[in-house]
Amino acid sequence: MSPSQPDTGVKTGQHAAEAPALMVRARELRKAYGDFEAVRGIDVDVRPGEAFGFLGPNGAGKSSTMRMIAAVSPPSGGDLRVLGMDPATQGPEIRSRIGVCPQEDTLDNELNVRDNLVVYGRYFGIPRKEVAERADELLSFVQLADRAKAKVEDLSGGMKRRLTIARSLVNRPDLLLLDEPTTGLDPQARHLLWDRLFRLKQQGVTLVLTTHYMDEAEQLCDRLVVMDAGRIVAEGSPLELIREHSTREVAELRFGVGEHGALAEKVADLAERVEVLPDRLLLYTSDGEEALARVHERGLSPVAFLVRRSTLEDVFLRLTGRTLVD
Amino acid sequence: MSDVATTPRRIGRLDLVGRQLDYWVTVYKRTWRGSAVSSFVMPLLYVTAMGVLLGGFIEQDPSTLEGATTYLAFVAPGLVAAHAMQTATGETMWPVMAMIKWSRTYYAMTATPLRPSDIVAAQLLFVTFRVATACGVFLLVLAAFGVFASPGGLLLAWLAQILIGLAFATVFFAFSAILKNESGFAIVYRLVVIPQFLFSGAFFPIGNLPPTLEWLARLTPLWHGVDLTRMLLLGTVDLPLALVHVAYLGALTVLGWWFAASRLTKRLAL
Numbered sequence: 001m002s003p004s005q006p007d008t009g010v011k012t013g014q015h016a017a018e019a020p021a022l023m024v025r026a027r028e029l030r031k032a033y034g035d036f037e038a039v040r041g042i043d044v045d046v047r048p049g050e051a052f053g054f055l056g057p058n059g060a061g062k063s064s065t066m067r068m069i070a071a072v073s074p075p076s077g078g079d080l081r082v083l084g085m086d087p088a089t090q091g092p093e094i095r096s097r098i099g100v101c102p103q104e105d106t107l108d109n110e111l112n113v114r115d116n117l118v119v120y121g122r123y124f125g126i127p128r129k130e131v132a133e134r135a136d137e138l139l140s141f142v143q144l145a146d147r148a149k150a151k152v153e154d155l156s157g158g159m160k161r162r163l164t165i166a167r168s169l170v171n172r173p174d175l176l177l178l179d180e181p182t183t184g185l186d187p188q189a190r191h192l193l194w195d196r197l198f199r200l201k202q203q204g205v206t207l208v209l210t211t212h213y214m215d216e217a218e219q220l221c222d223r224l225v226v227m228d229a230g231r232i233v234a235e236g237s238p239l240e241l242i243r244e245h246s247t248r249e250v251a252e253l254r255f256g257v258g259e260h261g262a263l264a265e266k267v268a269d270l271a272e273r274v275e276v277l278p279d280r281l282l283l284y285t286s287d288g289e290e291a292l293a294r295v296h297e298r299g300l301s302p303v304a305f306l307v308r309r310s311t312l313e314d315v316f317l318r319l320t321g322r323t324l325v326d
Numbered sequence: 327m328s329d330v331a332t333t334p335r336r337i338g339r340l341d342l343v344g345r346q347l348d349y350w351v352t353v354y355k356r357t358w359r360g361s362a363v364s365s366f367v368m369p370l371l372y373v374t375a376m377g378v379l380l381g382g383f384i385e386q387d388p389s390t391l392e393g394a395t396t397y398l399a400f401v402a403p404g405l406v407a408a409h410a411m412q413t414a415t416g417e418t419m420w421p422v423m424a425m426i427k428w429s430r431t432y433y434a435m436t437a438t439p440l441r442p443s444d445i446v447a448a449q450l451l452f453v454t455f456r457v458a459t460a461c462g463v464f465l466l467v468l469a470a471f472g473v474f475a476s477p478g479g480l481l482l483a484w485l486a487q488i489l490i491g492l493a494f495a496t497v498f499f500a501f502s503a504i505l506k507n508e509s510g511f512a513i514v515y516r517l518v519v520i521p522q523f524l525f526s527g528a529f530f531p532i533g534n535l536p537p538t539l540e541w542l543a544r545l546t547p548l549w550h551g552v553d554l555t556r557m558l559l560l561g562t563v564d565l566p567l568a569l570v571h572v573a574y575l576g577a578l579t580v581l582g583w584w585f586a587a588s589r590l591t592k593r594l595a596l
């Protein structure tokens with residue numbers, strides 16, 4: 001699965017003045033459906049070999065962006081280059097070098113597992129013999145070799161997802177687009193997929209993925225953008241984002257239902273910032289244990305409490321005032 | 327940027343269409359049994375019921391049968407042309423909507439180098455193949471009844487079925503690519519397909535219709551197809567009129583094809 005590497009390295013020497021080649025370059029990218037603008041002018045740079053994430057809640061515009069990058073959905077405005085090419089005029093050439101795992105499976109239920117790969121591989125002009133070999137390789141790669149002759153209908157959700165990923169690899173893409181690759185999977189299936197994606201990354205495949213799981217973004221992404229309502233609200237590595245937009249630790253306090261709003265004022269001075277959620281209070285501070293001790297000193301006794309590190313979830317809450325996973 | 331990235335080799339239309347062969351072969355392997363039986367049994371049923379049994383009741387004055395000497399000879403070409411229409415429309419209504427809405431196969435295809443126009447081209451070739459085989463069998467079964475004038479006419483009539491099939495398939499493909507849900511098919515089937523089947527000269531000379539309806543019948547694609555087929559099979563070719571038929575069906579094919587490709591492109595570009 002070593003991809004035929006495109007010339008995507010940073011140029012040196014006499015070409016140093018040239019911008020380094022990018023896998024995806026978007027400027028002021030927009031997508032409108034009728035009057036509704038789903039993507040409202042975003043700038044994105046995806047560098048060769050990195051894993052880049054779009055993190056955002058439902059309706060943020062992640063899939064709309066992914067479909068534009070996949071050269072199937074024409075942008076309504078702005079400039080977009082994928083692998084240095086223009087999706088509007090070089091769609092087939094772009095698509096022959098990318099792999100796409102759409103949010104909703106588009107597997108062919110009438111074909112068996114292996115034929116799904118073979119027929120799809122043929123669309124890329126891969127010779128029959130070779131596509132047959134790749135199909136077997138890929139089925140092993142996603143641990144579906146024993147299901148080769150099974151009907152797609154009979155696969156579990158996680159198996160279908162793995163098959164979709166296998167299918168997206170049949171042309172040995174340089175760029176892999178994964179729209180919510182693990183939504184709806186159980187933890188075990190998710191970890192298997194993550195492992196496979198890590199391996200692809202090690203082989204030099206550039207990954208672009210969307211997710212609304214912060215742990216997935218933290219695990220998989222070198223860099224990510226947080227999207228909300230069609231805009232990018234923050235950008236950086238998971239660590240940078242957490243450092244920039246949140247504190248080191250968070251103390252979570254749970255009191256009786258309906259008490260959180262009133263209690264927030266009583267602890268406001270104990271943390272840099274306090275967030276009130278319907279079911280708990282979040283105290284943002286560099287030292288969570290310390291804050292917790294002070295809370296108890298004041299005679300407040302939460303029914304439950306814990307201290308944890310800040311995550312992207314907190315970043316998102318900070319930036320948008322809303323929780324990510326609803 | 328490297329040259330590889332900025333000036334990749336353009337992938338040609340023929341190449342992109344050819345890449346879909348394996349898909350359509352697998353579809354055909356799954357469905358050919360059913361269609362083979364019906365394309366053999368249907369003509370027998372029709373010819374027996376309409377040609378032999380119904381024809382037996384019809385007091386024929388050959389001068390009213392557009393050059394046919396028996397009702398069987400008159401109705402046989404009409405049945406073939408109508409069969410071409412039905413095969414073509416059947417393949418481009420529900421199957422197209424299924425690939426848009428239910429199986430979403432088109433979305434899998436457009437994630438690859440294939441464009442909607444390549445998809446339309448390959449599918450229309452498949453429909454052409456279906457019409458060619460179904461009508462080929464139909465014609466051979468009818469030939470056994472000894473109603474056709476010459477082998478040459480038979481061959482040309484077979485080619486005419488492909489043209490009739492394409493004229494209907496392209497237009498119906500375009501229609502299916504626009505339609506939001508399948509209830510539209512029932513309406514079109516009742517208002518477009520069935521009336522043409524009954525009133526476009528397949529079963530009786532359209533001269534029997536009142537003048538306005540006759541004029542209307544002459545505008546339908548199926549009448550052009552039926553008349554062309556009948557001329558070729560009975561050996562009564564009126565060349566200028568035959569060319570009009572071919573031009574009409576050809577124009578419909580070109581327009582419908584263009585329309586189908588542009589509508590599917592629009593439909594799939596979310």
Ligand SMILES: Nc1ncnc2c1ncn2[C@@H]1O[C@H](COP(=O)(O)OP(=O)(O)OP(=O)(O)O)[C@@H](O)[C@H]1O
Nearest residue numbers: 033038056057058059060061062063064065212596
């Ligand atoms: N084809 C379409 N026609 C009209 N509106 C659309 C279409 N596709 C998406 N939208 C709208 O655009 C907005 C962004 O949708 P999109 O699917 O890009 O969001 P998302 O970030 O992928 O969300 P999710 O996490 O739910 O997948 C939503 O409000 C959605 O309703």
Ligand SMILES: [Mg+2]
Nearest residue numbers: 062063064103
């Ligand atoms: Mg989405």
